[in-house]
């Protein structure tokens with residue numbers, strides 16, 4: 502259906518397909534007449550939040566009449582200490598999606614190009630189109646970023662290059678030498694975003710911590726989040742690490758109170774809870790092995806994943822399988838919207854949830 506106001510709207514919105522979030526659990530249970538469903542659809546942490554984060558949030562509850570600290574002083578100081586950078590390098594966001602959106606609003610616009618890979622994270626095109634930028638999509642290689650193909654598409658209009666490492670929904674990652682050489686090659690007039698939403702899960706020798714390169718590359722922005730390994734997706738906290746001049750611009754477009762006081766307190770406590778992080782990473786590694794073993798037993802192909810999710814090739818349309826899984830109370834994410842109509846993304850859950858998913862999948866295929 503056409504929207505009667507579309508001609509009045511910013512130019513990129515006519516072709517923008519909005520992000521479709523999963524339905525709430527309660528609504529799906531009502532629709533399918535099921536109870537005790539399990540949700541493995543949004544790459545959330547199955548462990549539940551850090552108890553220290555919950556305590557810190559509870560301690561803030563009496564103060565809800567006050568605006569939060571708009572400069573997120575304590576959170577930025579904690580992050581600065583954690584990353585050994587100056588607090589002026591940090592831009593806080595209402596989730597890291599908010600930081601990605603600030604980057605688009607700051608460095609893109611009509612006449613500028615936004616460059617990312619086929620199968621890259623959905624927020625890159627959304628934020629880019631909202632500001633009227635042109636999308637340039639590099640073909641993927643084995644579902645992952647082909648950095649040479651991306652480099653070849655850089656031109657004088659390119660404003661921002663987005664690299665998710667690891668990427669969602671493919672779970673693929675790029676190695677240290679390749680990524681470093683890529684950033685070295687990109688002119689300083691082009692912002693390179695390395696989105697490290699799943700950073701904490703990856704323990705491979707060749708996996709880079711791009712935040713270590715901030716001193717060398719003033720056009721580099723690294724984003725991180727509390728939504729995944731830190732288990733605080735509901736709070737909406739993420740941040741960008743960059744050269745202070747880039748952070749200064751991002752903070753000019755940032756809404757002054759974008760991270761609320763509960764989120765600031767919870768994030769500070771979660772950052773300090775190294776035991777929680779260790780458990781969440783360990784649980785993910787075990788759950789990933791369980792899912793991979795199970796999927797291999799079923800004879801299905803999958804994209805090897807460095808994240809907290811596995812994207813499985815069903816060899817046929819994922820829609821009907823997704824529907825059949827829902828009827829069994831198992832919520833996963835078909836990724837046809839990413840151009841992967843035969844794939845289904847499943848988030849790593851608790852051991853019993855992974856098992857329930859695998860059993861349900863076996864029944865429906």
Ligand SMILES: *Cc1c(COP(=O)(O)O)cnc(C)c1O
Pocket residue numbers: 544595596597598599622665667668669696698725726727728729734737738739
């Ligand atoms: C989940 C995810 C994010 C994080 O989003 P938040 O807004 O921080 O919750 C960012 N990038 C990618 C690739 C993701 O999958």
